[in-house]
Amino acid sequence: MPSPRRSVEGRPLGASASSSSSSPGSPAHGGGGRFEFQSLLSSRATCADLTCARLRASESPVHRRGSFPLAAAGPSQAPPPPLPEEDRMDLNPSFLGIALRSLLAIDLWLSKKLGVCAGESSSWGSVRPLMKLLEISGHGIPWLLGTLYCLSRSDSWAGREVLMNLLFALLLDLLLVALIKGLVRRRRPAHNQMDMFVTLSVDKYSFPSGHATRAVLVSRFILNHLVLAIPLRVLVVLWAFVLGLSRVMLGRHNVTDVAFGFFLGYMQYSIVDYCWLSPHNAPVLFVLWNQQ
Numbered sequence: 001m002p003s004p005r006r007s008v009e010g011r012p013l014g015a016s017a018s019s020s021s022s023s024p025g026s027p028a029h030g031g032g033g034r035f036e037f038q039s040l041l042s043s044r045a046t047c048a049d050l051t052c053a054r055l056r057a058s059e060s061p062v063h064r065r066g067s068f069p070l071a072a073a074g075p076s077q078a079p080p081p082p083l084p085e086e087d088r089m090d091l092n093p094s095f096l097g098i099a100l101r102s103l104l105a106i107d108l109w110l111s112k113k114l115g116v117c118a119g120e121s122s123s124w125g126s127v128r129p130l131m132k133l134l135e136i137s138g139h140g141i142p143w144l145l146g147t148l149y150c151l152s153r154s155d156s157w158a159g160r161e162v163l164m165n166l167l168f169a170l171l172l173d174l175l176l177v178a179l180i181k182g183l184v185r186r187r188r189p190a191h192n193q194m195d196m197f198v199t200l201s202v203d204k205y206s207f208p209s210g211h212a213t214r215a216v217l218v219s220r221f222i223l224n225h226l227v228l229a230i231p232l233r234v235l236v237v238l239w240a241f242v243l244g245l246s247r248v249m250l251g252r253h254n255v256t257d258v259a260f261g262f263f264l265g266y267m268q269y270s271i272v273d274y275c276w277l278s279p280h281n282a283p284v285l286f287v288l289w290n291q292q
């Protein structure tokens with residue numbers, strides 16, 4: 001008699017066709033050496049399929065014989081067409097898959113816990129205005145306008161060169177973040193209120209955090225190109241970190257959006273540093289600006 005457990009656990013499909021426990025004509029066998037439960041374990045299985053799968057697992061062989069007249073009809077029946085690979089349930093998920101799912105679950109749980117300023121009525125709702133002020137300090141518009149203004153006022157070649165590269169860095173950041181947001185399309189957390197100061201259409205997505213990328217990019221830029229006293233340098237690093245944290249506290253982002261944003265901002269500065277624009281490698285830019 002075929003054991004009902006076979007169809008649940010996904011045991012070897014190639015069981016001997018001559019075996020008395022699963023002959024081609026038996027209910028668990030689709031003929032042609034292929035068991036039927038393969039197709040019933042489809043992740044896209046219809047409700048009816050799943051019901052059948054459960055029945056196969058729990059019903060007695062006698063009942064099953066009655067339930068599947070086609071399978072019982074014998075080996076002369078045509079075997080069911082094999083399902084495409086992607087339609088089969090993965091009964092042996094990889095370690096990486098489990099790790100990613102666990103990370104995602106922790107991410108969502110932690111982000112919800114840290115979203116203490118997500119609304120006025122949240123536990124830290126009273127500091128929400130302060131967090132929103134911090135949000136504006138890392139917004140793209142003040143940084144772009146500020147850089148353009150300083151560029152227009154700069155009267156030294158060295159100053160212009162640094163500002164030109166800051167402008168390039170800010171534009172590269174906007175482009176890369178918009179590109180990744182558009183590709184990944186991760187929704188912002190459910191507890192977020194969409195009341196942000198000027199946004200682009202891709203800003204309905206949350207991965208990665210544009211404020212986090214900009215915070216790290218600009219901080220690295222400042223630390224490498226401005227001569228600052230130690231306390232000010234510490235303040236710059238703190239600003240970047242608190243700005244990132246505030247994104248989660250405001251409920252705008254999950255922790256992984258900000259963590260990846262920090263990483264991306266760090267890499268972006270490395271790109272800018274590598275492609276540093278100067279009057280030697282980009283003379284046109286500097287001459288054009290001078291003529292303004």
Ligand SMILES: CC(C)=CCC/C(C)=C/CC/C(C)=C/COP(=O)(O)O
Nearest residue numbers: 140141198199200203209210211212
């Ligand atoms: C030149 C140009 C396209 C300027 C657009 C500046 C702009 C509206 C940037 C959006 C900044 C923003 C709201 C980013 C979203 O940050 P998340 O931290 O919420 O991802």
